[in-house]
Amino acid sequence: xxxxxxxxxxxxxxxxxxxxxxxxxxxxxxxxxxxxxxxxxxxxxxxxxxxxxxxxxxxxxxxxxxxxxxxxxxxxxxxxxxxxxxxxxxxxxxxxxxxxxxxxxxxxxxxxxxxxxxxxxxxxxxxxxxxxxxxxxxxxxxxxxxxxxxxxxxxxxxxxxxxxxxxxxxxxxxxxxxxxxxxxxxxxxxxxxxxxxxxxxxxxxxxxxxxxxxxxxxxxxxxxxxxxxxxxxxxxxxxxxxxxxxxxxxxxxxxxxxxxxxxxxxxxxxxxx
Numbered sequence: 001x002x003x004x005x006x007x008x009x010x011x012x013x014x015x016x017x018x019x020x021x022x023x024x025x026x027x028x029x030x031x032x033x034x035x036x037x038x039x040x041x042x043x044x045x046x047x048x049x050x051x052x053x054x055x056x057x058x059x060x061x062x063x064x065x066x067x068x069x070x071x072x073x074x075x076x077x078x079x080x081x082x083x084x085x086x087x088x089x090x091x092x093x094x095x096x097x098x099x100x101x102x103x104x105x106x107x108x109x110x111x112x113x114x115x116x117x118x119x120x121x122x123x124x125x126x127x128x129x130x131x132x133x134x135x136x137x138x139x140x141x142x143x144x145x146x147x148x149x150x151x152x153x154x155x156x157x158x159x160x161x162x163x164x165x166x167x168x169x170x171x172x173x174x175x176x177x178x179x180x181x182x183x184x185x186x187x188x189x190x191x192x193x194x195x196x197x198x199x200x201x202x203x204x205x206x207x208x209x210x211x212x213x214x215x216x217x218x219x220x221x222x223x224x225x226x227x228x229x230x231x232x233x234x235x236x237x238x239x240x241x242x243x244x245x246x247x248x249x250x251x252x253x254x255x256x257x258x259x260x261x262x263x264x265x266x267x268x269x270x271x272x273x
Contacts, residue, residue, distance in 0.1 A: 018273050020152060022179055025057035027234045028266035031079050032161065034181055034234075035063065035269075038152060041129025044071045045148060045159055045181075048079045051086035061269050070094045070118075070128050074138070075145035075162060076101040081110065088115045098122050098135070100144040122146065136173045139164040141208040149173045158182075161235045164207040166219050174219070175226045179273055182220065184233035184250065184263075185210035186240040194240050210235065213246050217253035220261075230260040232272040 025033040031048030035058065042063070047054055055065045071093055074080055084095065084105075089112065097105075099119040105111055118126075122144055125134040130153060135146040140162045147160035147170060158177035160170055174180055191201055191212075204210050220231055233246055243263045251261055264270045 018155065018179075020155065020157070020179075020273070022157065022181065022230075022232065022272040023061055024181070024232060024234060024264035024270045024272070025054065025061075026266055026268065027161075027264035027270070028236060028238060029079055030238075030266060031082065032235060033057070033083070034159065035061070036131075036150065036157065037063075038130050041069050041131045042067050043128055043131065043133070044068055046074055046080040047071055047083040047087060048081065049083055051083045051090070054083045054087065057269055061271070065091055065093075068093050070096055070126070072126075072133060072148055073097040073101065074147065074159075075140060075142040076104045077142055077162070080162075081105060085110045085112075088112065092116060094118050096120060096124075096126055096133075098124075098144045098146055101142070104143045134173075136169050137167075138162065138170060139167060139208050140210075141203065141206075147173065149177065155179070161211075163211050164209045165211070166215060171219070171222075174223060174228075177223070177228055179230040179232075180220075180223055180228055181232045181234050181264075181272070182216055182223075183211040183235045184213055184216040184241070184246045185235050186237045187213050187242070187245055187249075190242070190245075191237075191240040196239070204237075204240070210237070213241065213249045216246075217250045220250050221253040221255070224254050224256055224259055229258075230262075230273050232262050232264055232270065234264045236263065236266070238266060 020038045032046045034045045094116040096118045102119045132151040138145045150157040156177040158174040158180040161183040
C-alpha cells in the first residue's frame with residue numbers, strides 16, 4: 001500500500017534513493033527558490049523572498065549559502081529575484097540569467113558593479129560540476145522567461161514554473177526527466193469565483209499567465225507514462241488554490257501508486273527526493 005503523509009502531501013512505496021536531491025526552499029507568490037544538489041554541484045533555481053529568508057531555509061536543511069556554486073534565474077519578477085540585491089553584496093555567487101531579464105534588473109538597480117552576473121541568450125547551456133544545465137523558453141508575462149533541463153550522468157531533472165500553457169518546447173524538455181518541478185498554480189473555478197479583479201483573473205488564465213491544476217494534471221500523466229518518477233507541484237496560489245485540491249487532481253490523473261508526488265510549501269522547505 002502507498003503511504004500518505006498529510007503534512008507533506010506525499011505518496012510513496014518506500015524510501016526513495018537517488019544520486020541527487022531536490023528541495024523547494026519555498027514556493028508561491030511570496031517567493032520561490034529550489035535547491036538542487038549532486039555529488040559535485042549545488043545550485044539554486046531562483047532566489048525570491050529575502051536574503052535572510054533564503055539563507056534560513058538553506059540552514060533548515062543543513063546547507064549554507066556559501067556552498068552554492070551558482071544561481072539560475074527563470075525570469076525577473078520579484079518573487080523569483082528579490083533576495084539577490086542583498087545576497088550578492090555578501091556572497092560571491094555567479095548568477096546565470098537571460099540577458100533581456102538581466103537588463104531589466106540592472107535598470108531597477110538590483111545588480112551592482114562587481115556582481116558575478118552571467119548574461120546569456122535565451123537558449124543557453126552551462127556545465128556546473130556534474131550538471132549540464134540548459135534553458136528553454138516558457139510563455140509568461142515577463143521580459144523573458146525560461147525553464148531548465150538538468151542532465152546528469154544517469155538521470156535528468158526538469159523545471160518549469162510560471163507558464164501560461166504547455167508549449168511543444170516545454171513538453172519536449174520535460175519528457176523523459178526522472179524528476180520534474182512543475183507549476184500547479186490555480187484551480188480555475190476558485191480563480192474565477194475569487195476576489196481578484198476580473199482583468200487579473202484573465203491575465204492569470206491567459207497563455208502568458210500561470211498553469212492551472214487541470215493543465216498540470218494532464219501533463220503530469222503524460223510525464224509519468226514516459227518515465228518520470230517524481231513530481232513536485234510548485235507555485236500554488238494562496239488565494240486561488242488549495243494544496244489538497246491540487247494534489248488530488250494530479251494524483252487522479254497519474255493513476256499510479258508508485259508515483260512520488262509532493263506539493264511545495266509556501267513557507268518551509270519541501271524535499272522531493
